[in-house]
Amino acid sequence: MQRSSIVKSLSIAGVVLSLAGIGGPSALAATTQQAPTAITRSTRNADDDAALKALVDQYGDINKTLIPLVGAYNARDLGGYQTADGKWQIRPKRLIRSSNLNGLTNGDKKVLSHDYHVTSIVDFRTPGQIDYEPDQPVPGATSTELSILGPHAFGDSSKHPTLSGDFSGDGSFYVQRLEFGYPAVNGYREFLNKLLTNPQATLYHCSSGKDRTGIATVLVMSILGMSEKTITDDYMQSNEVGGHVEAAWIKEYFSEIKSNYGSMTNYITTLINFTPAQQAKLRSMYLISTDGKKTAYSAPKAPAQVTQPTVVTPATPAQPAPAKPAATPATKPAVVTHQSGAADKPVKKHKVTKAKKKAKIKITSTKNLHTKYTYRLKGNKKWFKDSHLQKVFGHTPKHKKTTWKLVKEEHIKINGKKHTYFEVKDHAGHKAWIDKSYITKVK
Incomplete structure (x- = not known):
């Protein structure tokens, strides 16, 4: 495939060694990343093939989701991923994660527009990265820029801010910038809200499609109900196209969220501020059944308001009606009398509680x-x-x-x-x- 000749990547063998903690400094201590070296058909060797096989055996084959584009080497359709209970799966051609779209060919654009029906593109890169390598437009698709790292971050101050692809990831980067960072929290919230408004496909990306895009995928798949293993496997598959991510990074990300919020669901609800109702709607839009019928996931409906009592007392004709007059004095049940016998003004039987005032x-x-x-x-x-x-x-x-x-x-x-x-x-x-x-x- 032509794509293999333009992949921006680290040596796959080197990635496997780093995942195993061999042959270099720990990635958790890294803050920068060298420009990756391309691997082509002519330069790949037996060691590279063996390393790739090891990745596939451990995390699954990326080719099951990879979209064959010439100008975007890490474009994947999340369709087909199943929920933890196995009852539901993500609709195909609705959620697409990718590396940047600067190198799209006319053929790539046709694939995304006609075959995958992409109508919304979300770009997580910084303004400097976008200016240096602007996306090629996809016909019929609108583009939204949501810088997950803020308006001016890291490489934006350099002459060539994107030569290293995506920003280098490590555990602290994921925790400080992508988990708790103010631009990330706001950006991911806006991204999730945009998914609720698009009945067609949304493509979202950063530079390499592995860090900022990877965490966006973690959030989406968590809401849709995939297991942590499924989410981690998808995250790690960026290594199969030459990206560089490590299991320790995503493990620390999950660990910090659980330590501070108890669960990913609570983190999404509390900090991201994406409500349970919104999460239910997202599931109804992007999940279908796995039983072959492709039944749409049904979001739970709010209970209907009952205007009359739900329990109706049956009539008891056998009991004689009270011998009292039909019209009883209205003043007795409606008047509150103190022990002294002095009556206040009539009040309702059930007092309405006033709304709590906002603290000053x-x-x-x-x-x-x-x-x-x-x-x-x-x-x-x-x-x-x-x-x-x-x-x-x-x-x-x-x-x-x-x-x-x-x-x-x-x-x-x-x-x-x-x-x-x-x-x-x-x-x-x-x-x-x-x-x-x-x-x-x-x-």
């Missing part, structure tokens, strides 16, 4: 701190993204022993009452705001 929060003073990692947080206590206490992170882990550094102190008035909140930061760069009373000093 005012920051009165701020102070930067420079403390060491000598503090821990009490478990299951509410913490926040900002000191205005408007965005809740959820609750602190019950048994987490992570130590934290105090980086900022703010005195806050909540409905006129004084409180002290600290911004805390751990060794991985996570930050949150929490009440002073929930912070304990490590002796």
Whole structure:
């Protein structure tokens, strides 16, 4: 295939060695990546073939999902992936992950437009990367730019910001920039919302289609119900076309989410702010049954409002009607009488509870701190993204022993009452705001 001659890749054998922890520094310590070396039919050897076979045996064959494009070497259709219970699968030709589209040929454009019905393209790259290698337009498709790393990140300041393909990944990069980073959280939320509006195919990509695109795929497949193994296998298959990802990176990503949020579902609901109703709608749009009937997944419907009591008391004609007059005084049940006998104005039997007013929060003073990692947080206590206490992170882990550094102190008035909140930061760069009373000093 022509694609093999233009793949931007590391040596597949080198990838396998790095996955095994042999022959080089740990990727978890890496912060930059050299420009990959292309592997072509003429340069591949027996070692490369053996390394590729090892990857396929462990993580599955990428050719089952790979779209044969000349100008995008990591384009894959997620259609066919099954949920953990095996009852549902992703619709074909609806969700396509890819490397950048700068090299698309006219034939590639026809494949995406006519064969896969791509009508929406989401580009996760930074503005500098997009300017250097702009996408080739796909007929009939709109394009949306959502920089997952913010407007100016890493390689954007260099002369050639995309020569190394995607930004180098490592465990801390995934956690700090793709899990908790503000641009990533907002970008992925907008991406998921766009998926809810497109009845045709959406293609989403970054530079190499492995890091930013990889995490977008993790989020989508998690919502749709794939198992963690299925998600990890798909993530690792970027190595089969010359990308460089490691199992340790995605493992650390999952681990941090579970430590801080308990589950991927809670992380998506709480931090990404993609609601359970939206998640149910996504499943109804992108899942079909695996029984051969291709039945659409049915999103649970909200219960209908009942205007009358659901329990009807049966008539009891055998009992004689009370000997009281039909019209009883209306004042007795409608008037509340104190022990003194004085009656208040008539009130309804069931008092309507008023909506709770939003707390008034005012920051009165701020102070930067420079403390060491000598503090821990009490478990299951509410913490926040900002000191205005408007965005809740959820609750602190019950048994987490992570130590934290105090980086900022703010005195806050909540409905006129004084409180002290600290911004805390751990060794991985996570930050949150929490009440002073929930912070304990490590002796």
